Amino acid sequence: MAMRTVLVTGGAGYIGSHAALAALDAGWRVVVIDNLSTGFAWAVDPRAILVEGAIEDDGLVRRALVDHEITAIMHFAGSIIVPESVADPLKYYRNNTVASRALIESAVACGVPHFIFSSTAATYGIPDAIPVAEDAPKVPINPYGSSKLMTEIMLADTARAHPINYAALRYFNVAGADPDGRTGQSTAGATHLIKVAVEAATGKRESVAVFGTDYDTADGTGVRDYIHVSDLAAAHVAALDRLIAHPTKSVTLNAGYGRGYSVLEVLDAVDRVTNMKLDRRIEPRRAGDPPALVSDNRAILQTLDWQPQRADLDMIVADALAWERKLAERP
Known part of the structure; x- marks a missing residue:
């Protein structure tokens, strides 16, 4: 059997680098395309091939697809900061929607049969019911969520018209790092709570902001479903196996644990793991933040050969x- 090769876009970034590791560890050949605008060449495992460039560069992408005989694409490249998407929506429609359209077109043109898309729970907006299931209404409340939902729609339409199937994984809050210390969240100016909290714990920040304490939740702070990035990466490899086994079927699945933690509960976990007390600064709510977002994850557990291995908040914090x-020790 020929070596199966997957193209990982954004594979020098946080989630992409973990997915590349998971694919390599599962025996796939991996080619990474990344423009290194927010990713790091050193985050790409030496077993993978790194192609530096943009996914909307049709010539570059199609050469890579053909030269490396790509069987599947895992698509992570894009912009991910919700408040920035509110302030600069056109950047998000360009980097997420327009660039994804170009990538999907290249996949069709080069006959790549399988496509995995990193989507987001932001496609739901403020859900009517918690936990939120895949068939809940998609009413994004920020351009980030809209830009991702548009890509899901493009994939669904493309799969009806062409011999390609896809898995769209709607992530909840991704956190943690590779347990073996091979990669982790390295971007400066990160906005994710656990990343911000461990930066404060290691002295990179003086305090942690708590945005809003007047939500309709148990302690007034926002509630989120945190998934360990290594579990999420494993779900991508499981999704790839599913697409290959069922070449005419596509799936859209929530990627979460089905359990929510409030901002204060997360900060308590960081205090426990570090044996310190973080300085918490109360701030007003941020634009575009729903009060609670927790996954109904029954579908992913039933559909994929996947079981979370690190579904423990303290473990997620410890790895992060x-x-x-x-x-902090990197030169």
């Missing part, structure tokens, strides 16, 4: 903290 300390 270990990576933050490692990052």
Whole structure:
């Protein structure tokens, strides 16, 4: 059997680098395309091939698809900061929607049969019911969510018209780092709570902002479903296996644990793991933040050969903290 090769876009970034590791560890050949605008060449495992460039560069992408005989694409490249999407919507429609359209067109043109898309729970907006299931209304409340939902729609339409199937995984809040310390969240100016909290725990920040304490939740702070990035990466490989086994079927699945934690509960976990007390600063709500977002994850557990291995908040925090300390030692 020929070596199966997957193209990982944004594979020098946080989630993409973990997915590349998971694919490599599962025996796939991996080619990474990344323009290194927010990713790092050193985050790409030496077993993978790194192609530096943009996914909307049709010539570059199609050469890579053909030269490396790509069987599947995992698409992570894009912009991900919700408040920035509110302030600069056109950047998000360009980097997420327009660039994804170009990538999907290249996949069709080069006959790549399988496509995995990193979507988001932001496609739901403020859900009527918690936990939120895949068939809940998609009413995004920020351009980030809209830009991702548009890509889901393009994939569905493309799969009806062409011999390609796809898995769209709607992530909840991704956190943690590779337990073996091979990669982690390395971007400067990150806005994700656990990343911000471990930066504060290692002295990179003086305090942690708590945005809004007047939500309709148990303690007034926002509630989120945190998924360990290594579990999420494993779900991508499982999704790839599913697409290959069922070449005419596409799936859209929530990627979460089905359990929510409030901002204060997460900060308590960081205090426990570090044996410190973080300085918490109360701030007003941020634009575009729903009060609670927790996945109904029954579909992913039933559809994929996947079981979470690291569904423990303290474990997620400990892995994130270990990576933050490692990052602090980098030259």
